[in-house]
């Protein structure tokens with residue numbers, strides 16, 4: 164696999180961005196949960212909390228995939244399909260550097 168460094172940089176950038184987003188959403192949750200004096204406002208806050216929690220989950224999932232991909236770069240297994248162990252097309256990796264499956268296996272899922 165050539166251009167490994169390029170994918171690593173892209174993954175690290177994406178990882179930093181996701182960690183920042185998750186932290187911001189988390190801070191927002193903390194800040195909105197400390198006022199229970201007004202029942203009506205609290206209902207709004209609970210709703211906001213649920214929205215934020217719903218936004219964090221997919222970000223964390225993606226963050227885990229990116230961490231896995233970074234581990235693979237260090238372990239020398241990056242860019243190989245987890246199912247058929249063939250090389251994943253570089254175009255696929257360029258679009259989504261955290262890809263775990265080649266186009267064929269992904270289509271078969």
Ligand SMILES: [Zn+2]
Nearest residue numbers: 244247265268
């Ligand atoms: Zn495959």
